[in-house]
Amino acid sequence: MSVATLIERKVFDAVPVAHFELENESHKHSVPPNSETHFKLVLVSESFTGMMPVRRHQLLYKVLADELAGPVHALALHTFTVEEWTARGGEVTQSPDCLGGSKHDPEFKA
Template identity: 35%
Template structure:
């Protein structure tokens, strides 16, 4: 079983992030929010691929599913206002 804290650590290690929150309590299904400047100008699918790349072969193996919400810092700031 995999821990949400380990996914958070790997994402933060592999991608410059302003904010990362990962949740999941069954060890294989997770959800998360990732905010990064790296997402600027990228379509949502490319943003998610960038996060998945930080996890490498864990995706689809130890980590069965990771539902993501990705934001640029500007998008995140707007969301926090509402």
């Protein structure tokens, strides 16, 4: 089963979902082709009402702990209530392309 499918199943099992988008952004980073290491999750749920953004993220980190401890290197979270999502017009900003920084690059300095 793909990492994306695991993430989707766990999120849908954890919270009532009004809107869900999961984008594999691994191709924007210094990883092998067809990797599943970098994701952007847009999640709209009524369960976020009254919850600060950091608490929403903590909830999802707990739900996705196994994936974050293993194959997922980065997870960009965009979490909204239905009202927040509607006020935004149903849009989030695009993620920037990776600027490099791989420890395997000759110019990388830790």
